[in-house]
Amino acid sequence: MGLAVNPHLLEDLTRHRQVLLVSGTNGKTTTAAMLRQAWGPDVAGNHTGANMPQGHVAALVESESPRVVLEVDEAYLGEAVARTSPRGIVLLNLSRDQLDRAAEVRLLAERWRHDLAGRRGVTANANDPLVVFAAETSFDVQWVQVPTPWTKDAFACAHCTRPLHFVDDGDWWCECGFRRPQHCRARIDDDGMWVGDELVDLSLRLPGQMNRSNALMALCALQGVGVEAHEGARRLEELTSVEGRYRVYDWRGRRIRLVLAKNPAGFGEALRSVSHEESVWISINARLADGRDPSWLYDIDVTSLSGRSVMCSGDRCLDLATRLTYAGVGADVVEDPSHLSHGEGDVCVVANYTAFREWRHRLETS
Amino acid sequence: MRIAVVFPELLGTYGDGGNALALSWRARARGLPVTVEEVSLDSPFPDADLYLLGGGEDGPQRLATDRLAAASFRERVANGAGVVAVCAGFQIIGTQFSVEGDESYPGLGLIPAVTVRGTPRAVGDIALRVGSKFLVGFENHGGRTSLGEGLEPLGQVVKGVGNDGRVDGARAPRVWATYAHGPVLAQNPWWCDEILAEMYGHSLEPLASVADRLYDARVAALVS
Known part of the structure; x- marks a missing residue:
């Protein structure tokens, strides 16, 4: 004011x-x-x-x-x-x-x-x-x-x-x-x-x-x-994390790397950083702070994910799953991400703005 | 069927590549032959069965129009090729449109449609009634489009603005045009299949996929 x-x-x-x-x-x-x-x-x-x-x-x-x-x-x-x-x-x-x-x-x-x-x-x-x-x-x-x-x-x-x-x-x-x-x-x-x-x-x-x-x-x-x-x-060289970005969490025994990506250019960068050993979870919302239109999902280069299966969560998980399916990438829709903790292995979570905040809260409090 | 994505570097602002992806995936899943070619500004203009024109910003939209006018595009459409035109693509295939202020610019004249600048900009979810079905998507444009006599709109607006707040897009033989931008065919599998059926000349087997769930969820969210 x-x-x-x-x-x-x-x-x-x-x-x-x-x-x-x-x-x-x-x-x-x-x-x-x-x-x-x-x-x-x-x-x-x-x-x-x-x-x-x-x-x-x-x-x-x-x-x-x-x-x-x-x-x-x-x-x-x-x-x-x-x-x-x-x-x-x-x-x-x-x-x-x-x-x-x-x-x-x-x-x-x-x-x-x-x-x-x-x-x-x-x-x-x-x-x-x-x-x-x-x-x-x-x-x-x-x-x-x-x-x-x-x-x-x-x-x-x-x-x-x-x-x-x-x-x-x-x-x-x-x-x-x-x-x-x-x-x-x-x-x-x-x-x-x-x-x-x-x-x-x-x-x-x-x-x-x-x-x-x-x-x-x-x-x-x-x-x-x-x-x-x-x-x-x-x-x-002393900088290790910025507002929760680039942080690695230990979540119920799994190593979770949380990456923020809000647009096609940022997503391309995030997906390039994913290693073969990591599972990929992507979380997409389309609230005011994210932009209400998830059309940009089709501007992301997802070729690096081909042959893999991605856990899709967030308000617009169905938009994401459809986009990945049409690109030949396996997509599993997950209504409640809390259940994901039961699996094994390292994970890279890529999320857009409000979805990132939700993940950060989830990883820091549960 | 040969699909050509026209000038994606100019007419691809809103995830427009999703439409070629949806068409080709849904054709291949039924064993129908399909190829997708991206037409760049440097490449020779290809002979295709279906041309896809997407959304673009003002400068690129003008450049795309100039290039299409100089290429063999109109001739190929006159000879029976189909056109899916979205957002700026819809404006381009009309007779006239305005960009950058109120200066008007000649379109390609494939359909009798005239677009002028309108305020406020139409930004938000859009839903149309098309026959007995709904078509859902997102619009983001500053155009108000009036259709010439005899040209049918694609559907009646039930949410959003479209051409003028009442109707959206245009429908002519082998021409499908809408302001529902970007991956509209990905979100509306029934419409994608309708276009495929017309292009292949026969009806198609039903095809279940996660896109059906997306479509149902969007219709539920937008049409009460």
Whole structure:
């Protein structure tokens, strides 16, 4: 309610503080946690993922720390940038997500482009054409080349609608001249993680390629507030879990790995992380916070599950089971997931937003 | 039967690939021959029996329309190929549609349907009465579509907006069009089978699957 009382509350609360913002479709909460961890002790932030203005105000009231990291819902980036005078803005990626309540992803990119015009301090993913379109109006952008497997929302050039050309190593270009930025500050390649000419040694404890990408974006952005990449990397190695994500639970004698995935790009990443030894349980809801439309289940690449059998739970377990059946993946509908504890072996649970919260509660309390 | 999924990189915003998956799975389960080909912008436009057009954002929708107008698509449809057109795909096969503000754009003219911008955007569950059955799905579009004389809608809206709050989609020989986007054929197995029966030219054996349970659950949730 704070914003209704005083529209300048965010400005007042961030005055004389160093603020870093992070936005994008996937990885906001994790990257914000990385930024806080790698920046040093006593960094304020909206830990729980409340990433709209109310959540920003709440986080800023709660702590007086001079250093602040805020994750920002994609639709509120312009407002957050205008009101918090950030020292750095990290732009991770843009892809389809909750299309029933959010704008189409291209409109979002256009809004960012407008809101970021002339700004400084942007660190942006050079391999994501929609992010580049959004950030290229800013000054002195620090471009970072990180693996970005999902490019299905960027096939038509954001400038001229001609089809973009993509190359395996992440490069892309269009006949109209729109292309991946040529001068990148940092990159990930076969040799590892580079910031400038320096190879950064990082043993990240969070799993997956996506988290390596998030880490590099974070380290790069922190240079803008005086944190050396190696120094940040040492601190990052202490991060083991973010708001229950990536945690491994011992649930009634079974080892359960809980993974949050909210959209096709995130699901692809989650399913790539599943090992052959693990059973796969997927839980899908379609409540307000999840997006009411589960059509996106058909945009997930489920080929890695073929030949396996998946336990389907959640409010929309039948949508999920139908989707998997049509793809030739075995699907067992489970009305009450509590019964699953009777089996044996390790499990990877992949769940979307509210289903993840339910699983987390179940694993922590029963 | 050869199914062609048209420009999935442009017209595939809402899980539209699910329709090809449902058609081919339900055909194969009955031993009927079927192939599915994805038509990309770079590939030559294929000869197919059934073309699937899905949903897309404004810029991609315009690009897809330009490419289809330049390809042999209309000719193939005139020669008897079928079309399942969903959301933006439905707008594209009409005579005219509006994107990006109120600027109107010529469609492919396969059916006499005109789409203008409408507010508010229609976002939510949709259910239609189609003959004695229900068709259920989700819609997310900013179009209001009026059908020209002689063109039948697909069904009467009982929940949601569809073309105008009263009816949804369009039905012409070998043309099935609706605003119920994405995997509408996956959720409505009876409709998927009706399309298959018409394309193969004979009736089909019943086929039980978890999709029946999904359909029953969605009808129960949307139609009281």
